[in-house]
Each structure stands twice: as C-alpha cells, then as structure tokens.
Amino acid sequence: MKLIATLILCLLLSPFVNAQAFVYKPVNPAFGGDTFNYQWLLSSAEAQNKQKDKTAVTPTQTDLEKFKANLNAQLLNQISSQLYKQQFGTDGIKEGSYTFGSFSVDVFPSSEGLTLNILDTNTGEQTQVIIPNQ
Template identity: 55%
Template sequence: MKSIIITIILIFSAYQYSFGQDLVYRPKNPAFGGDTFNYQWLLNSAEAQNTFTEDNDQNADNRSELERFTESLNNQLLSQISRTLFNEQFGQEGLTEGTFSFGTLFIEIFPSGEGLVINILDTNTGDQSQVIIPN
C-alpha cells in the first residue's frame, strides 16, 4: 500500500512539472509564408542537388570572329537565294493557291477560315511544318 501511495505522489509531482505546448507549423519556404532569410539557403540547397547542366550554345562563345562572320555570310546568302526562289515562283503579287515542289520540299497553299495556310513537307525525312498567315 505504501508503494502505491508513493507511485501516485510521484505521478502527480511529475504532472506538475510537465508542460505542453501547441504545435505550430512554420513554413521554411518564403514563397509559402516562411522567413525571407531562408531564400538563399533554399536556393543554394537546390543548386547543390541539381545534376542538370545548361548547354546554351557553348560553341558560340568559343568561335572566332572569322567563324561568326562566315556563318553570318552563309545565312545572308541562303536568305537571298530563298527570296529569289520565292519571287521567281510566286512573283511580286505574293502567294497563290496550289501545290509546289522545291527539291525535296512539297508546299501546299490554300485559304481557310483562319487565314492563308502553308503546309510544308520534307519528302526525304517526313518532317512537316505549317504556317498560318491570318487575314
């Protein structure tokens, strides 16, 4: 009996010293209401875990002035050739309806409710492209 009383006294005395507190959620991410000082830590943590690398035309940075000039000249020449072919085929008045063939390219031009539709098909690869010129 004496041990039961001592146990009860210990339980009540321990109860007096145990305090509870409310559980409060505090977000870490500043985008969801967290502390703004966590932003840099979250960003650094995400970048450290990121295994992807950017491949943003790194050859462009390593090219010489001569290589860049050559590429620019090639682009201008191709543009001039395509403009000349366009004028020879369609004339100055613009695009006419019909189907046309330029080497391996098959071009179909027709009007639709959206405007003038140009379908381009590469017969070698099967690649297709569509251009819509609104009215």
C-alpha cells in the first residue's frame, strides 16, 4: 500500500519537477577559464603570499632625500608645463611634428582619437599615446 501511494505521489508531482544542465566552467585561465581572470588570480595569490624576498633591498629615504625628490618632481612639472605652453599655446595640442630636446613627437588624428607618437632620437625607443575621442 505504501509503495503504491509513493508511486502515485511521484507520478502526480513529476510534471512540476524541472531540471537543467549542470556545466562546469573553470576560473583559472591555465585550465581553460576566462583569460580576464588572470590578473585577479595573480593579485589574489600575491596578497596571500606571506613569503618575503630576503634578497630584495628596499632602502629607506631620509627626509632630505624625500625633499630632494619632491623638489625635483615639482621642477620637472614646471618645466614640462612651460614647454607645453610654449609649443601648443593655450589652444591645446594640434596636428604636426614637434621636437623637445631628443624627443620627436608626431601628433595626428586617428580613428581611436588623437594619436601621439613619441620617439627618443638618442636611444630609438618609441611609445604611442592615444587620447580618446570625446
């Protein structure tokens, strides 16, 4: 009797039972997960790492050295600000080629925005800065 009642109960409830596919997706990009998780996983692992590099030397700066570095940064900021105003004026950056000492800067519009190609003529190093369209 109990068996028949249980069977009838299961048959009556079966149309209301739903199921879905169970799919596993790994998180770690090394095992097929999304590559955008890499930086998060790396920073998480580094945050949990209690080991310290004993060979790394981190010199502490004296107050005088900190003052010197701060003054140096402010002076360089003022010089770059004056160079910017001298080359571009108050209207901002315009198309063209500019030279700042050993740096050659080419400014031109592109599909992504205003592009600046910066070349160090002494070393041959290059970099590109893109100012996005607004």
